[in-house]
Amino acid sequence: xxxxxxxxxxxxxxxxxxxxxxxxxxxxxxxxxxxxxxxxxxxxxxxxxxxxxxxxxxxxxxxxxxxxxxxxxxxxxxxxxxxxxxxxxxxxxxxxxxxxxxxxxxxxxxxxxxxxxxxxxxxxxxxxxxxxxxxxxxxxxxxxxxxxxxxxxxxxxxxxxxxxxxxxxxxxxxxxxxxxxxxxxxxxxxxxxxxxxxxxxxxxxxxxxxxxxxxxxxxxxxxxxxxxxxxxxxxxxxxxxxxxxxxxxxxxxxxxxxxxxxxxxxxxxxxxxxxxxxxxxxxxxxxxxxxxxxxxxxxxxxxxxxxxxxxxxxxxxxxxxxxxxxxxxxxxxxxxxxxxxxxxxxxxxxxxxxxxxxxxxxxxxxxxxxxxx
Numbered sequence: 001x002x003x004x005x006x007x008x009x010x011x012x013x014x015x016x017x018x019x020x021x022x023x024x025x026x027x028x029x030x031x032x033x034x035x036x037x038x039x040x041x042x043x044x045x046x047x048x049x050x051x052x053x054x055x056x057x058x059x060x061x062x063x064x065x066x067x068x069x070x071x072x073x074x075x076x077x078x079x080x081x082x083x084x085x086x087x088x089x090x091x092x093x094x095x096x097x098x099x100x101x102x103x104x105x106x107x108x109x110x111x112x113x114x115x116x117x118x119x120x121x122x123x124x125x126x127x128x129x130x131x132x133x134x135x136x137x138x139x140x141x142x143x144x145x146x147x148x149x150x151x152x153x154x155x156x157x158x159x160x161x162x163x164x165x166x167x168x169x170x171x172x173x174x175x176x177x178x179x180x181x182x183x184x185x186x187x188x189x190x191x192x193x194x195x196x197x198x199x200x201x202x203x204x205x206x207x208x209x210x211x212x213x214x215x216x217x218x219x220x221x222x223x224x225x226x227x228x229x230x231x232x233x234x235x236x237x238x239x240x241x242x243x244x245x246x247x248x249x250x251x252x253x254x255x256x257x258x259x260x261x262x263x264x265x266x267x268x269x270x271x272x273x274x275x276x277x278x279x280x281x282x283x284x285x286x287x288x289x290x291x292x293x294x295x296x297x298x299x300x301x302x303x304x305x306x307x308x309x310x311x312x313x314x315x316x317x318x319x320x321x322x323x324x325x326x327x328x329x330x331x332x333x334x335x336x337x338x339x340x341x342x343x344x345x346x347x348x349x350x351x352x353x354x355x356x357x358x359x360x361x362x363x364x365x366x367x368x369x370x371x372x373x
Contacts, residue, residue, distance in 0.1 A: 018031075019031060019166055019167075019204065021035050022078050022079050022080075022081070023079045023080055023081025023165075023167045024049070024053060024061075024078065024079070024080045024081060024167075025053060025080050025081035025082065025167035025170055025171055025174075026081065026165070026166035026167035026169075026170050026204065026205070026208050028207075028208070028211065028212060029046060029047065029050045029212070032046040032047075032049050032050050032053075033046030033047070034046070036049060039071075039074075039075065041071065045067070048064070048066050048067070049064065050212065052064045052066075053080060054174075054212045054213055054214075057174050057177065057178045058080065059080060059082045060076070060080065061075050061076060061078055061080065062076050079103070081103075081165075081167035081168070081171060082171055082174070082175075083100040083101060083102055083103075083108075083168070083171050083172075083175060084100065084101040085098060085099075085100060085101075085175065086099040086100065086101045086107060087099040088179070094113075094114045094116070095111060095112065095113050095114070096111070096112040096176070096179065096180075097109060097110075097111055098110045098111070098112070098172075098175060098176070098179070100171070100172065100175060102144075102164075102168055106144045106161060106162070107144075108141045108144055108164065108168070108172075108191075108192055109141060109191060109192055110138065110139065110140060110141060110172040110175065110176065110191060111138070111139040111191065112136065112137075112138055112139075112176035112179065112180060113136070113137040113138070113139065114133050114135075114136050114137075114180065114182075115133070115134045115135045115136075115137070116132045116133060116134060117132050117133070117134045133180070133182055135185040135186055136176070136177075136180055136182050136183070136184050136185050136186070137184070137185065137186040137187065137188060138172060138173050138176045138177075138184050138186070138187050138188070139188050139190050139191045140169055140172045140173065140187060140188070140189055140190075140191050140205075141164060141169075141172065141191030141192035141193050142163070142164050142169060142189055142191070142192070142193040142194070142195045142198045142201070142202055143160060143161075143162065143163050143164055143192055143193025143194065143197070143198055144160070144161040144162050144163075144164065144192070144193070145158050145159050145160040145161045145192060145193070146158075146160055146192055146193045146194055147159075147160035147194065147197065148194050148225050148259070148260070148261050149260050149261070150225065150246070150248075150258065150259050150260075151257070151258045151259070151260070151327060151329075152248075152258060152290060152292065152321065152324070152327060152329055153324075154324040154326070155192045155193070157324070157326050160193075163193075163197070163198040163201060164193070164198065164201060165201055166201045166204040166205045166208060169201060169202070169205035170205050170208050170209060170212075170213065172191075173187060173209060173213060173215075174213070184213075184215060185215070185219060186215075186219045186220070186221075187209060187215060187219065187220050187221070188220075188221040188223065188244075189202060189220070189221065189222045189223055190221070190223040190244070194224060194225060194227065195222050195223060195224055196222075196224045196227045196230040196231070196234065197227060199230065199233075199234070202222065203237065206220060206222075206239065206241060216240075217239055217240035217241045218240050218241070218242075220239075220241040220242070221241060221242040221243075221244050221286070222234075222239075222241050222242070222243055222244065223244040223245075223246060223288065224243070224244070224245060224246065225245075225246040225259060225261060225262075226245060226246070226261075226262070226265055226270045226273075227261075227265070228264070228265050228269065229273075231243070231245075231270075231273040231274060231276075231277050232273045232276050232277065232280075234277070235276060235277045235280040235281050236280070238280075238281055239281070239283075240283070242283065242284075242286055243274075243277060243283065243285050243286065244285075244286040244287075244288050244317070245270070245274060245285055245286070245287050245288065246259075246288045246290075247270075247287040247288060247289055247305075248288070248289055248290050248296065249262075249267075249296050249301075250296070250301050250302075250304035250305035250308055251267065251304055252266055252267045252268075254295075254296060254301075255267055257295075258292070258295070258296070267308075271308060271312075274312075274314070275312065278312070278313045278314075284313040284314055284315060285312075285313070285314045285315075286314070286315045286316075286317055287309070287314055287315070287316050287317065288317050288319060289305070289316055289317065289318050289319065290319045290320075290321055291318055291319065291320050291321055291331070291332050291336075291337060291340065292321050292329045292330070292332070293321070293329070293330040293331060293332040293333070293336065294330070295329065297332045297336050297337070297340050298340075299339050299340060299342075299343040300343075301340070302340045302341075302343030302344050302347075302349075303343055303346075303347070305344070305349070306343070306344055306346075306347030306349040307347070309349060310347070314350065315350045315351065315352070316344065316349060316350065316351040316352075317351070317352055317354050318337070318340065318341070318351060318352065318353045318354065319353075319354050319355075320332060320337060320353070320355060337353065341353065
């Protein structure tokens, strides 16, 4: 079937997997209504339960005071699905890194990134006035560890253990929201793990965060290094979320050096899927490009990249490298970054330079490894 025929056809109704209860977090209003009735309670209790979980952030059924004491005691052992905060550290720019312990003892990392209404002359300032917050972004993890083993990324150095469940993904957002005392406005699926290797729980959490937590899909970004066939499959859902592809190189040979999984996914096929995604969804693709000094930051690399993206509805996010201990990559100098930018501008390639938040606490892009600092 051609892409055009897919575009003209009626979008399919997304078939999200049914959630297994318990835990309760991640369940929709309809699913909670059904569950309370299975417990012998009237259906309206489901709406109350939904409000307490998603609006009040309750952590135990015993704390829901609108329920009778007798029923609370009878379901006291039913888990809502909230994690336990193991560590919290704050960077000078207000970015907060959280280490969260899951029900089986595994540890994941989540990052809360506040944006203030007025930064003044310096980006580094503490979030001591919540009223100054303009937006609050959460960087969520989708796996414990990551199997992709990108050479520049700390998460991949620690290996892969398992996928996160829908409730474990949603919990990260509620944890940051509770800690800041502010509603989360934006979510980026750019933490530990490869979202498209955990696609069912990623899609389920997007549905929950949108419909139950109340965050618009256009404020969500799903990142992927690229898994054969998965981008095109994701397009069928017609999500309004932004797709961010971790590209990091303009050609196959260089990409294979820093992204081992690229050996099984030629860059031409990756771009073909991305072009299909744009045509099927009408949404542009964002390409993430970490600048590594002397590796992929030469003007000739920028020229190659621009030629690859010619006629493509896309945007390039340039991210100066954030150092980790295991490798000797360096962040490019300001002049090298500007030379790369100027090369992109010659081709009129849409771009921006993103200096990562939370660098001082190892909470920046590529630094997540579920340890304290």
